[in-house]
Amino acid sequence: MKILKSYGYGVKRAVLEPKMVFVLWLINILFSSVIFFLFSKYLTDALGNSPAAEGLLKKFDFNIFFELIIHKGGPLQMIFYAAMILACLFFLVSIFLNGGILSVLISSRRSSENQGEGRRFSRVFFQGAGHFFGRFFRLCIYSLILWIAVVLIHLLLNFALKPLTADGANEKLMFYLILIQVAVGAFFVFLVHMILDYACIKIVIEDSRSVFRSLFQMTGFVFRRFGKTLALYYLLIMTGAGLCVIHWLIQKSIQTSSLLPILVAFMVGQVFILSRSWLKISFQAAQLDYYSSTLEK
């Protein structure tokens, strides 16, 4: 029940923070618009004058795609590198934003419990983001220990399973073992991610500078309440998966061969990105609520 309560709190809290959802969306679209302008310019130069490309409006045509890559692929490489750089920068920005999100959530939680006064959103958000950026960045670096452990587990698993399929006679088993390895890998990636979420929450709640200790303690916290923390996390993951399916179904039903449907599809896409921003806040709020409830005990 506690899990459902925290889940409900997280979802509700995120709904009550439209400004934060908007800020997350805005930063996302600012980064992505660079790709839009680069790619749009590239396509106009490469395809704009060619009637052969009109086929691409109705469906994806590999004939044209291959021609494009082969004859005019140079700028695509540049766009790819730009995307890589933007993704790295966005990673740093999202570390910065995490501090803001948690500061706002904790501040509003304290306001509602009359432990503090209500303050302006932007001040709390950006102050918190700046205040915790250094600590969260250090947390990322310390988390390499956990990532290395994940890689080692994966290698050990691979080593242990290899003899089962060494003769290559049972390809069905080989296939399922690969699937199991992928599933185990994904499980550990989510687990580390969850530990880091709780470590961030602890750092912000306690305004702690002991980043490594927080990581260590929260690893213990997660393993002590393994079932519950995992259940809450996967409930939120399932919510995200549900949003993805809904978006995919809507997007699939729009035939984007003229201007209006293209714009409609774009708007639907932006609603989806907004929902992803909302989900991110839900994650933080729900896990914050769960962690706080364990402290109250």
Add this chain to the structure above:
Amino acid sequence: MKKPMFVVFVFLFIFSLPCFAAMSKHIVDYRIKAKLTPEEKAVIGYEILTWLNNSDTPVSELQFHLYLNAFKNNRSTFLKERGGISRSIKPDEQNWGYNEIRKIKIKNGADLTTAVEYIQPDDGNKDDQTVMRVLLPEPVLPHKKIILEIEFYAKLPKVFARAGFENNFYMASQWFPKIGVLQEGKWNCHQYHSSSEFFADFGVYEVEITVPEEYVVGATGKRVKEIDNQDGTKTYIYYQEDIHDFAWTACPDFVEFHESYSLDDPPVKTEIILLIHRSHLKLKKRYLDSLKNGIEFYSQNYGAYPYPTITLVDPPLKAAGAGGMEYPTLFTTLGAWFFPKGLLIPEMVTIHEFGHGYWYGMVASNEFEEPWLDEGINSYSEIKAMAKYYGEDRSMLNLGPLKISDFTFQRARVIGSGRLDPILKKSWEFYSGGSYGLNSYSKAALSLLMLERYLGEDIMAMVMKTYFKRWKFKHPTTENFIEVAEDVSKQDLGWFFDQFWRSPDKLDYAIGRLRSTEVKEPEGIFEGQYKTDPKDKEKNVEKIYKNEVSIIRKGELVFPQDVLIIFENGEEIREKWDGKDRWKKFKYLRPYKLKSAQIDPENIMILDIDHMNNSRLMKPNKILPLKHALGLMLDFQKLLTWIGM
């Protein structure tokens, strides 16, 4: 009563002779006994070879292929060209392969074992032992035969290129001492190269294969006998005439299926044998259906499949190196336990490898020297067969919205290439294995498709049918193919073949510029009089545009051009240009502007390396870049939401 019966018998015999006549000239006759020894990963063999000197000159030496010696050490020509043994294979003692001649003698005559020496006719690499020469004490006289007895040991390598073993799977191909081809009194017996396949004379093969009894065996030809040796082994005897090689496979994990296949027009009757690895039984229907499609397509388009059997071998995934290879009346395909239905690789490989039975198997050109005659013609046939049975736009990949045709894949390979070699080249003389594959398979196939669009489908169908009919079992060359193409089409096609087969150069025509400029009325001082543009004063004067379309030849190769010009009001003009100059301009005065121009509107120029520049719009399309740029942006936004999680 007896006499009339005798007359009838003689009469029937004479008229039935054509039915029993061999399809090919039998130069060789192999009788081989082979015993698989799984513990040694080897085959112990005894071969009786009868060879006919079909030339007018006496022959004082014989040359043999010992293909397995390509895997004897890392200095063989094959492994040097390939850059070593596959990285996934640990080169321990058991993983190398070789042929060892334990004894060779003339039947009832001299022992030639000490007369054996290795030669390297192609590259002089003294470490290469894939060609063996045997000096004879007496020459074989013209049109006489010699019978040899050979004891040999064939150690199979860990499979990575056609022949070999993997766990309990064995592919015995290129495994026995095989005599070369005597052409105009000289031996044509090339070393085994990384990028070469094979060439041999037709004849008769009878092979006895002894294996442990739990092994399932498949082989070239028809199984005529099966003997239980009561010692834990079984012997299978196979026999086939009019073939030029013999391969077999054995594995206890094979599941064997038989099905009769017949076709009315042309009449075909054969037995399909499937040897499917037990992990791949889900692929049975896919293999069977595609093989039936292959038999039907090749029989109807080239000639009836004449052999009594066709065997499909599906090796285990770890022995994929043995997959996708053709042998007379037997071929290997590629499969895995998980193979999505929309990924048509098993179908494509099945049709392709079966098709080799025509060009490699029956037409039997020299694959060492003119690889395109097999690989190119077969890839052309494969593209057509795949399009017919699996869809023009999805004959290779058909996974939801992702659709790729075999043709698209082959064209992408060609237009992205470095153009370092022409199609006509000896297989080992190409710049690289990639260049060999690109030219011998893809470019050759596309050049034939282009020829088909140029000549018309009916004429090309006749060319191919005539080529097969005229040259099957006769080892034709490129010149023979050209001769048939010119005979049937009644055209001089030298210009086509010289450009597309003998040159690595590129074909690329493009629309250079589209321009519509308003024609100004005379304005200024003429003969002392000042004139102004009447349009400046009178609004009703109709505007006239000078419309200009320029076509550019960007590549070295020349091809006659059709040009389609469309104006804003819908008017269409067709122009012709011989394509010889570097550029050509077409000009029109019209009261309206140009809308678009397109060269090659019928899409004949398959080998034109850039189809995007073959047409041009006057006004750029703005919606398309918007659609795809927004799409990519949204994908990137989704990626960022994951990164920011």
